[in-house]
Amino acid sequence: MKKKPNIGAHVRTEGGLVSAIENAERIGAKCFQIFGASPRQWRALFPKEEDVKLFKKLLKEKELGPVFLHASYLVNLASANGDILEKSIKNLSDHLQIASMLGAEGLIFHVGSSRGMEKKKALDQEVSAMKEVLKNVTGSSLIMENTAGGGEKIGSIEDIGYLYGNIKSDRVNICFDTAHALEAGMIESYAPPRIKKLFDEWEEAVGLEHIVAIHANDSKTTYNSNHDRHENIGMGEIGMEGFKDLAKEKRLLDKCWILEVPGYEGNGPDRKNIETLSSCFL
């Protein structure tokens, strides 16, 4: 039998931090991702100390984890607007602080859009902004996620390699999103030779040990669509064959595979999606 990776999902926290643990257990997620604070507000509310304590206690008892946080959608460290940049640094620092409080593996964030700015300048701004965030908060790590691309979005292997190489911190890692890679035109289809080539490129750019999480999502939109729409595993453009072939890439077996799919009931990742992905490794 083939080894299976740690498979989990993005889960809701509407009922408080502890509800994330219940939600993860209910769908059979071992590792999981949550929003540490609202993903649609600049202001981040910090969790209460007693809730953090209980969360960590239950996590240990139930042998769940690692936990990842996902940053706010508002954050853009490559923004040409100084006000947005400042708010992004503050918000990302707050979310990273929450990640540290929870003992999370890291804070996953989208590397942003350089609209209105020369690419190189935007990348250099992002490097110094990330350094500032890391200086503001100790403990947890920043995890850069590749995006669906398009326009002046940052997020190619080359861009992320540039950021990674210039930040020079052991508190920076990478999250690879399967749907975004297809949508960004990073891989045309998840066929074995293309998968090998893709992860050879990542190895070269950042070193595969620094990819700590895989966002395992099928895509509603086609190759190079630059349009970010997730689909249930096997139901989209990547398809079952694509995930089965990806599951054969042994270099990805030590990563946490986290689902961010719409779910069969439209309530987000569910047991069926986790079981479908898990079956790819048999």
Ligand SMILES: [Zn+2]
């Ligand atoms: Zn993602």
